[in-house]
Amino acid sequence: MASSSPRQLFLLADHLKLSLLERQRAQSLSLPASQQDSHIQRSLSSLEEGIEALDIRSSTEDPNPDLDKLRKQYHDLYAQFHGSAPPSAETATPNDARLSGDFAAAQSRPSPAAKARSKNVRFQQDSEPYRDDPQEAANRAALFDSGSGGGYRDQPEGPPDQSHLDNQQIHAFHKQVLRDQDEQLDALGASIGRQRILGNEMNRELVDQIDMIDDVEAGVDRHMSTLDRARNRLGHVARKSKDNWSWVTIGILIVVLVLLIIVLK
Incomplete structure (x- = not known):
C-alpha cells in the first residue's frame, strides 16, 4: 500500500465501519451479505498495511498521536468482522462528522410505510428509465478502480490501494450499497407476497377437499342408517317367521293326531 496519512487511514476506517454496518443490516433483513466479505477483507488488509507504514515512519520521526487510536479501531473492526466481538459504539461512530448521515442510513431499518411509498414511486416512474447521477457514477468508478486500472476480480493479485478515497467517494459507494x-x-x-398468494390458494383447495370429505362422510352415515334400519326389519321378519312356523307345526301335529284317532276307531 502506498504511504498514507492518518487522515486517509481514518477515512478508510470509516469506509470499513460503514461496510460492516451495511453487512449487519443485510443480515438483519435476511439478505445475502457474503458478497461484501472479500471487499471488507481487502480493506482490512489495506488498513493494517497503512498502520504498519505509519508505525515505521513514527519510529524514525516524531511519534504520531493518532497511531494508537487507529490500532484500536483496526482491532475492533477485525474482531467484529470475524465474529469474535460484538459491534461497539466506536465502530458505529464516524471519524469524519460529515459521514454521520451515511452511518445513520446504514443503521436504519426500512419501515413498511416507507417500502410502500418507494414501490409507488417506482411504479409512477416506470415511464422514465433510471439513470445514475454522473458524479456518483464517477465516484463509484474511482472507488472500485484498482491500482492496475482494472475492475474487481474474484481472486485479485493483491489488496487494492484505497488510500486515495475521500468522504464523497465513500458516501457514493455506501449509498449504492444501501x-x-x-x-x-x-x-x-x-417473493413472500407471491408465496402468500400461493398459500391462500392451497388453503382454499384444502377447504374444498375438506368439504368434499365431509359430504362423503355424511353420505356414508346416511347409508349406514339405512342399512341399520333394513337389518332391524329383517330381524323382525325373521322373528315373526319363526313364531309362525311354530304355530304351523302345532297345527300339523293336531291334524295328524285327529286322523290317527279316526283311523283307530
Whole structure:
C-alpha cells in the first residue's frame, strides 16, 4: 500500500465501519451479505498495511498521536468482522462528522410505510428509465478502480490501494450499497407476497377437499342408517317367521293326531 496519512487511514476506517454496518443490516433483513466479505477483507488488509507504514515512519520521526487510536479501531473492526466481538459504539461512530448521515442510513431499518411509498414511486416512474447521477457514477468508478486500472476480480493479485478515497467517494459507494439492499428487500417482499398468494390458494383447495370429505362422510352415515334400519326389519321378519312356523307345526301335529284317532276307531 502506498504511504498514507492518518487522515486517509481514518477515512478508510470509516469506509470499513460503514461496510460492516451495511453487512449487519443485510443480515438483519435476511439478505445475502457474503458478497461484501472479500471487499471488507481487502480493506482490512489495506488498513493494517497503512498502520504498519505509519508505525515505521513514527519510529524514525516524531511519534504520531493518532497511531494508537487507529490500532484500536483496526482491532475492533477485525474482531467484529470475524465474529469474535460484538459491534461497539466506536465502530458505529464516524471519524469524519460529515459521514454521520451515511452511518445513520446504514443503521436504519426500512419501515413498511416507507417500502410502500418507494414501490409507488417506482411504479409512477416506470415511464422514465433510471439513470445514475454522473458524479456518483464517477465516484463509484474511482472507488472500485484498482491500482492496475482494472475492475474487481474474484481472486485479485493483491489488496487494492484505497488510500486515495475521500468522504464523497465513500458516501457514493455506501449509498449504492444501501440502494441495492433496499432493492433486494423489495424483491424478497415480492417473493413472500407471491408465496402468500400461493398459500391462500392451497388453503382454499384444502377447504374444498375438506368439504368434499365431509359430504362423503355424511353420505356414508346416511347409508349406514339405512342399512341399520333394513337389518332391524329383517330381524323382525325373521322373528315373526319363526313364531309362525311354530304355530304351523302345532297345527300339523293336531291334524295328524285327529286322523290317527279316526283311523283307530
